[in-house]
Amino acid sequence: MKKHVTSSVALGLVVTSFMVSANEPIETIKPVKEINLAQVELGKKLYFDPRLSKSGFISCNSCHNLSMGGTDNLKTSIGHNWQQGPINAPTVLNSSLNLAQFWDGRAADLKAQAGGPIANPGEMASSHTLAIDVIQSIPQYVREFKQVFGHDKVSIDEVTQAIAEFEKTLVTPNSPFDQWLMGDKDAITEYELSGYALFKNSGCVACHNGEAVGGNSFQKMGVVEAYQAKGNAEGLSAVTGKDADRFKFKVPTLRNVELTYPYFHDGEAESLTEAVDLMGRLQLGRKFSEDETARIVAFLKTLTGDQPNFQLPQLPPSTDATPKPQPFDS
Amino acid sequence: MKKHVTSSVALGLVVTSFMVSANEPIETIKPVKEINLAQVELGKKLYFDPRLSKSGFISCNSCHNLSMGGTDNLKTSIGHNWQQGPINAPTVLNSSLNLAQFWDGRAADLKAQAGGPIANPGEMASSHTLAIDVIQSIPQYVREFKQVFGHDKVSIDEVTQAIAEFEKTLVTPNSPFDQWLMGDKDAITEYELSGYALFKNSGCVACHNGEAVGGNSFQKMGVVEAYQAKGNAEGLSAVTGKDADRFKFKVPTLRNVELTYPYFHDGEAESLTEAVDLMGRLQLGRKFSEDETARIVAFLKTLTGDQPNFQLPQLPPSTDATPKPQPFDS
Numbered sequence: 320m321k322k323h324v325t326s327s328v329a330l331g332l333v334v335t336s337f338m339v340s341a342n343e344p345i346e347t348i349k350p351v352k353e354i355n356l357a358q359v360e361l362g363k364k365l366y367f368d369p370r371l372s373k374s375g376f377i378s379c380n381s382c383h384n385l386s387m388g389g390t391d392n393l394k395t396s397i398g399h400n401w402q403q404g405p406i407n408a409p410t411v412l413n414s415s416l417n418l419a420q421f422w423d424g425r426a427a428d429l430k431a432q433a434g435g436p437i438a439n440p441g442e443m444a445s446s447h448t449l450a451i452d453v454i455q456s457i458p459q460y461v462r463e464f465k466q467v468f469g470h471d472k473v474s475i476d477e478v479t480q481a482i483a484e485f486e487k488t489l490v491t492p493n494s495p496f497d498q499w500l501m502g503d504k505d506a507i508t509e510y511e512l513s514g515y516a517l518f519k520n521s522g523c524v525a526c527h528n529g530e531a532v533g534g535n536s537f538q539k540m541g542v543v544e545a546y547q548a549k550g551n552a553e554g555l556s557a558v559t560g561k562d563a564d565r566f567k568f569k570v571p572t573l574r575n576v577e578l579t580y581p582y583f584h585d586g587e588a589e590s591l592t593e594a595v596d597l598m599g600r601l602q603l604g605r606k607f608s609e610d611e612t613a614r615i616v617a618f619l620k621t622l623t624g625d626q627p628n629f630q631l632p633q634l635p636p637s638t639d640a641t642p643k644p645q646p647f648d649s
Numbered sequence: 650m651k652k653h654v655t656s657s658v659a660l661g662l663v664v665t666s667f668m669v670s671a672n673e674p675i676e677t678i679k680p681v682k683e684i685n686l687a688q689v690e691l692g693k694k695l696y697f698d699p700r701l702s703k704s705g706f707i708s709c710n711s712c713h714n715l716s717m718g719g720t721d722n723l724k725t726s727i728g729h730n731w732q733q734g735p736i737n738a739p740t741v742l743n744s745s746l747n748l749a750q751f752w753d754g755r756a757a758d759l760k761a762q763a764g765g766p767i768a769n770p771g772e773m774a775s776s777h778t779l780a781i782d783v784i785q786s787i788p789q790y791v792r793e794f795k796q797v798f799g800h801d802k803v804s805i806d807e808v809t810q811a812i813a814e815f816e817k818t819l820v821t822p823n824s825p826f827d828q829w830l831m832g833d834k835d836a837i838t839e840y841e842l843s844g845y846a847l848f849k850n851s852g853c854v855a856c857h858n859g860e861a862v863g864g865n866s867f868q869k870m871g872v873v874e875a876y877q878a879k880g881n882a883e884g885l886s887a888v889t890g891k892d893a894d895r896f897k898f899k900v901p902t903l904r905n906v907e908l909t910y911p912y913f914h915d916g917e918a919e920s921l922t923e924a925v926d927l928m929g930r931l932q933l934g935r936k937f938s939e940d941e942t943a944r945i946v947a948f949l950k951t952l953t954g955d956q957p958n959f960q961l962p963q964l965p966p967s968t969d970a971t972p973k974p975q976p977f978d979s
Contacts, residue, residue, distance in 0.1 A: 367716050368716075370722075374727065375721070375723055376711075376727050381706075386697050386698075386962055387964050387966075388966070391699075391705070391706065392700075392705060392967065392974070393704075393705055393974055393976055397704065397706050400731050401730050401731035401976075403976075577966055578966050580967065589969070589973065590969045592969065626963045627961065628960060628961075630959065630960060630961070631715055631716055631957065631958075631960070631961050632716055633716055633956045634716045634717050636717075636718070636907055636908050637910065639922065643919065644722070644723055646723055646727055646731075646733075647733050
C-alpha cells in the first residue's frame with residue numbers, strides 16, 4: 320500500500336484506504352476491437368430470428384434476452400414444446416470473455432456455442448440442415464450472406480460466425496465500478512466500497528476476478544460444504560471424462576449480476592443475498608453476517624454496465640419456398 | 650376522370666391512365682398525432698416484458714413480434730405451456746386504425762385489447778392482480794408509472810393505457826404505394842399498378858379500403874362460396890349473439906401483408922398467392938388467372954411501409970419481492 324500512497328500523493332490525488340490500484344484483481348472491460356460490422360448486423364438479425372427454431376417461435380434472444388441482462392431470468396429455460404431445460408441459461412453479455420462456453424465449457428468459443436441450441440431437441444429443436452434451408456429460401460438473407468462472406472453458399476459455419484461476431488459486441492463497459500477503477504472515486508459509495516473490500520478479503524476474488532469478474536476458470540460447486548444441486552448437471556467431467564471434474568462448473572461472470580437472477584447453474588438461488596450467503600458457506604467456509612452480505616450485494620450491483628443499445632432488427636420475410644414452422648407436430 | 654386530367658395538365662404533371670386521384674379508395678397513412686411520449690416509452694417496456702405472463706417467458710412481442718411485421722408468422726399462436734391458440738395472431742401494426750380489436754371485434758380499442766392476453770389462460774396465463782403485483786415490486790417501474798400518470802397506485806388501467814399508447818405509434822407510413830398516392834408516379838411499377846387496377850375493378854376494395862386497406866368493417870368469410878375453416882372461431886356472433894353474424898370477421902388490414910403471413914383468421918393460407926386466389930373465389934365469385942393473381946400480389950407487396958424503428962428497450966430488474974415466474978407448475 321505504501322508505494323501507491325507515495326505515487327498518488329506525488330500526482331496530487333486524494334488518497335483513501337480504498338484508492339484505485341493497478342493491482343486490483345478486477346479489471347475494466349476493454350473496448351471491443353477488430354469487429355466485422357457487416358457480420359454483426361447479419362448476426363443480430365439471426366440472433367433475433369425464431370425461424371432458426373423448429374417452431375418458428377424460439378430465437379437466441381428468447382433465452383438470452385437482451386432486454387433482461389442477456390438471460391431469461393428463469394431457473395431453467397423453456398425449450399421446444401415447453402420442455403424444461405436442464406440448466407440455467409447463462410448471460411450472453413460479456414460471454415466473449417469466457418475461457419469457454421456453456422457451464423461445462425463444452426464449446427471452445429462463441430462460434431462453437433451458437434450451433435448447439437439450434438439443433439438441440441430440447442431447445443430450438445431444429446437441425447443445421449433445416450436452418451440453412453430456411454435461410455437459403457429468403458433472398459434478402461442470401462444476398463446479405465453473399466455480401467458479408469463473399470460467396471454464394473450459406474452453411475452453418477457462416478451462420479454461427481455471424482452470430483458470434485454480434486455476440487462479441489455485447490460487452491457492458493462503464494459500470495460504476497469500472498468508473499471507480501478508472502479513477503472516479505465518487506462513482507461508488509463508501510458502503511459499496513466496503514463490500515468490495517469484503518469481496519477481496521474473504522476470498523471471492525480467488526475465482527471472481529479479471530475483466531469479467533469470473534468466466535476464466537472451472538471450480539467445484541461446493542468446495543468446503545457439499546452443494547445439493549437440483550438437476551443432473553455433472554459439470555466439466557461430462558467433457559473431460561475425469562471423475563475429479565465432477566460438479567466443476569465454469570465460474571459465472573458477475574458483470575450485470577443484478578440483472579441475471581436467478582443464480583447458480585441450477586438457478587436455485589433466487590436473490591443475490593441468498594447467492595452470496597451460499598457461496599460464502601459452500602466455497603469459503605465462511606458465514607457472512609447480514610451486514611457483510613448486504614455490503615457485498617451493494618458492491619455487486621455496481622457491476623452493472625452499459626446495456627446493449629441498438630435498434631430492434633427487422634427480419635427479412637419468408638417466401639413461398641421457405642420451410643414452414645412446425646410448432647405443434649411433435 | 651376528365652376533371653382530374655384537366656387539373657393535372659394545368660399543373661404541368663404527366664398524366665397516365667393510373668394517375669393519382671383524390672378518389673382512390675385507399676388513403677395514405679396519416680401521421681400519428683397527440684401522442685403521450687412518456688406513456689409510449691413506458692408502454693414499450695411493458696410490451697416487451699415477459700413478466701406480464703405467468704411463465705415469465707411470453708410478452709406481447711412474442712406473438713406480435715415487431716421484428717416480423719407485428720405477428721408471429723404462425724398459423725395460430727403458442728401460449729402458456731405451449732398451448733395452441735384458436736386463431737391467427739393479427740398484426741399490431743396499424744391496429745390503431747381498426748374499427749375494433751380482435752378478429753371478432755370483442756374489444757372496442759387497443760386499451761381494451763391489451764388486458765385480454767395477459768389474463769387469458771391459453772395465452773400469457775397471468776391475472777391482472779398478479780401482473781400488477783409484479784410491477785409494484787419493481788421500484789423503477791413504480792417511479793416511472795408515478796412520473797407518467799402522476800399518482801402512486803398502479804392498476805391494470807394504467808398498464809393497458811401505456812401499452813395502447815405505444816401501439817398507437819406502430820403505424821407504417823411511406824410504403825411505395827403511399828408514395829405513389831402522394832404523387833410519385835415512379836414509386837411503383839406499371840406491373841404493380843396493373844395489380845392495383847385489378848384489385849379495384851374486381852371488387853377487393855369493397856372491403857379492403859381506407860387508410861389501413863381493411864380493418865374498418867366486419868364481413869362474412871365465404872360470401873359466394875362457403876369457407877371450410879380450421880378451428881372453431883365463430884366470429885362476430887360470439888360478441889353480438891346474432892346468428893346473422895356467424896363467420897363474420899373483421900376484415901384484416903393489408904398493410905405490410907407481405908410480412909404478416911400466414912393469412913385468414915385460421916392462418917390456413919400460407920402464401921399471398923393462395924390468399925388472393927381464395928378471396929377471389931369465396932368472396933367475389935371470381936377465379937383470377939395466374940397472371941392476374943401475380944399482378945395483385947405484386948401490388949399488395951407495395952403496401953409494406955416503414956417498420957417500427959426504435960432501440961430495444963431495457964427492462965428494470967425484478968427485486969427479492971417480485972413474485973417469481975411459474976413456467977412449469979401447471
